[in-house]
Amino acid sequence: MEALGTLAGGIAHEFNNILAIILGFADLARRDVTEADRLCQYVREIRVAGHRAKDLVQQIVTFSNRSDVERTPEKFNLLVQDVLQLLQASFPATIEIRHNTANDVGIVWVNATQMHQVVMNLCANAEHAMRDTGGVLTVDLDSVEVETPAQTDAPHLPPGSYARLTIRDTGPGISPKVIGHIFEPFFTTKDTGEGTGMGLAIVHGIVTNHGGDITVESTAGTGTTFRVYLPRCASAKRSEMSLPPSTLPLGRERILFIDDEAALVQVAEGMLAHLGYDFQAVSNSREALTIFQAAPNDFDLVITDMTMPGLTGEALTHEFRRLRPDIPIILCTGFSHVMDAAKAQAMGIDAFLLKPLALKDLDLAIRQVCNGRRA
Template sequence: AIMDTRPFVLSPQGKNLSEIFAARAGTELERKRVQEDLQKSREQYRALYDQTPLIYFTVDPQGMIVSVNHYGARILGYDVQELMGQSVSSVIHPSDRSIFLSSIEKCLRESTKNIVPELRKIKKDGTTLWVRETIQAIGQPLGPKMVLLSCEDITEKKRTEEALVVSEQQLRHTQKMEAIGTLAGGIAHDFNNILGAILGYSELAMAQVAQDQRLRSYLQEVQAAGQRARDLVKQILAFSRRSEQEREAVNLQLVIRDVLRMIRASFPASIEILISMGPDPAVIYADASQMQQIVMNLCANAEYAMRDHGGVLEISLQHKEVPRDMGDRMVKLKAGPYVELTIRDTGKGMSPETVERIFEPFFTTKQAGEGTGLGLAVVHGIVHNHGGRITVSSMPEVGTTFTVLFPRLDVVVPLKPEEVMDWPTGSGKILFVDDEEMLTRWGTQLLSHLGYSVVSTVNPYEALEWFRETPRDFDVVVTDQTMPTMSGDTLARALLDIRQDIPILLCTGFSYTMSAEKAKALGIKAFLMKPVNGKSLAFALREILA
C-alpha cells in the first residue's frame, strides 16, 4: 500500500467549494429544524383546535364546511368526515338560520367580527344545543375569504335560566292562588249562607205546593240555579285547594247538560254546538264539580280556537270496552268498561310540537293576559286522579280532538231530584245556632215541619246560656262554624264541657281551622258543608239520633 504523508492543502477553488457546502449544510439543517418546529407547532395547534371545549367550524363563502374540530363534531354527534363538505345550515335550527346566514354575509362583506348571543344548533340525534357563536372572516393569501365560527355551549346556562323563569312563574302562580284562596274563603261563608236560604226556602215551598205542578216546576228551576251556584263556590274553593273532593256516582250526561246551559250564551253565534250522548247513562265515580271543570275547560279551549272564524263544537259520550290485550299497553288504564267523552272542534288546530307540550303546567299558546297555561294541566291531573286517560289529536287549520276515558259504573243516577216528602222525620228538641237570621228562621221551619221541637238563636253566647240552664232539655245542637262573636268549635267545646254526651252537628262554608277530621277529634258527631239543604240535614239528624 502506498500512502502520501504530505499535508493536504486546499486550493483556493476547493476552499470556496468547501465553504459553500458548509453554508448549504447549515442552511439545510436550519430549515429542517424550522420544519420540525413548525410541524410540532402545527400538531400542538391541531391538538388545541380539536380538544378545546369550543366548537370550531371553518366555512367557505358558499357556506360549506371545510374544517371542523373533533370536539365540535363529537358534541354534535358526528364524525369529522361526516360534516366535511356539508352546508353549515344543516346543523342550525330552522328558526335561527335567517339570523345566522345574515351574520355570515355581513361578516364577509365588512370583514368584521359578529357575535350571536344565542343560537340553536341541531345535533345528529335531533336534540337542540344552545351556543354563543362568534363569526369572524379570515383572509387567505391566494384565495377567497373564509369564515371561522367559534361556538360556546350555553345549553346548561339556558336550562338554568328557563328553570328560573318557571320558578318565577310558579311563585307568581302560588301568590295568585293564595290571593284567590283568601278571596274565596272570605266570600264562601256569606255566599253559602245566602245560597242556603235560597235552597232551603225553595225546598220548603216545594213541600207546600206538591199538587201544583206549574209552581213546582218554577221552584225546581230555582233549586237548579241554586245548586249550580253552590257548585260554583265549590269549584272556586277546589281551585284554590281549600276544599276536599266529594266523589259519588255521577252521570256525565247531566254534567254536560249543566255545563252547556252555563256556557252556551257566552259562545258566539258563529259556533255551532252538536251533542251526541246516546240513550245509556254515562255513570262514573267522580267529583261532580271537577267533572264540570274538565268539560268547561275543554269547551273554553274549543271556543278560543274558533273565535275568529267560527266552526263546529262536537261533544259526544259513548260506552267503550277496553279489552285485556289493550289494557296493558294503555298508560294507567286497566281493561274493563269505560265512558268515552270526546270534545272536537274545527278551529285553527295545533302543530305537533304544541301537542307534545299541551299538558305542561304554564305552557300556553295564548297571548299574555289571556291564559295562565294551567287549564289543561289541571284537566290532565283530574283525569288521572280519577283513574282515566286523556289524549289529544290535532292538525293545523283542521281542528283538535280531546278524548277522555273514565272507568264506568253500572248504576243508575236519577235525572230528577228526589221528592222532599221522602226525607226522614223525627222527634226531639234541637238547639239551632247561626249568625244569619234568615237561616235560623229556615232551620226552625224545616225542622218543625219534620217533627222536631226547635229553639233557635243568632247569638252563640245566648245558646250557651240556655244550654247551661237546662242541658238535659236538648237532644241535638246544630251550629254554624264561622260566627263573629264565637266560633262553632269553641261553642262545641263549651257545650261538651257541660254535657259530654250531647250530639253536635257542625255546619261550615269555609274555615281555615276546621275540617271533618278535626271536628270528629273534638267529639262533634256530624259535619256538613254549607250551603246545607234540607235533605242532607234531615238524614244527618236521623243518623245522629239513631
C-alpha cells in the same frame, strides 16, 4: 297556592252562608206550592242554580286544597248532554255543534261537577279557536277496551274498559312548538285578559285524578282533537233522587240552634218547624250559652255554627259538654281552616255538616244523631 287556598276558604265560607239562605228558603217555598202552581217551576230553577253554585264553590276549594272530592256513579252520556244543552244557547251561529251522545257508554265513578268543567272547558277552547272563522264542533262518545298499556288508541292507560269522549274542532290547529306545553299551568296562547293558562291544566288534573287520561292531536289548518278516557264501572246505580217532602218523618225532640247569621236562623226556624221539632234558635253564641246554662236538660240536641263572633262552635261545644256531657251536638260550617270532619269526630261531635244544607239532609242528620243516642 297557599295564598290561593286561604282566599278560597274565605270565599267558600261567605258564599256558602249566602247559598244556605237561598237554598234554605227555596226548600221551604217549594213545600208551600203545588206542582200545578207556576211558582213551583221558578222555585225549582232557583234550587238547581243554587246547587250549581254550591258545587262551583266546592270546586274552588278542592283545586286550592288538592283535597278529595265526593264521587258518585254517573251515566257519562247524560253528563255530556247536560253541558251541550247549556252550550247550545251560548255558541255563536257561525259554529255548528254536531254530537253523537245518545250512545250509552256506561257508568263512570266521577265528581259530576268536575266532569262538567272538563267538557265545558274543552268545548269553550274549541269555540275560541273557531270564533273568527266559524266551523264545526263535533262531540262523540264511544267505549274502548284497553288490552295492553301501549295500545295506540288509548296510550298510558292500564288494561280495562273505558268511556271515551272525543271533542274535535275545525279551527286553525295548534303549532307543533306549542302542543307539548298546553297542559302546563299558566301556559296560554290567548291574548292578555282572555285566558289564565289554568283551564287545560285543571282539566288534565281532573281526568288523571279520576284514573283516566287525555290526549291531543292537531294539524295546522285542519283543527284539533281532544280525547278523554275514563274508567267505566262494572255495575252501579246512580244516586237516588231526593225523597218527596211527604216522606220526611216528623220529629219530637227539642233543639237549640245557633248561627250568627240572622237570615240563617230564620231559615232554620222554618225548617225545624216544618219537620215538627220544638226549638229555640238564636243568633248570639253567648246568649245561647246563657240559655243552656239556665236549663241544660231542656234540650235533646244542639246544632251550632262553627265560625261565630264571641264563642266559636268549638268553644261552645266544650262549654255545653262541661255542663252536660251527654248532650248530642251537630256542628255546621260553610268552610273552616281549623275544623274538619276528622277533628270534629275526635272532639266527640255527633255529626259534622257542610253548608248549605238541604232540608232532607238536615232531617237525616238529626234523626241519625237522636236515634243513635237513644240506641
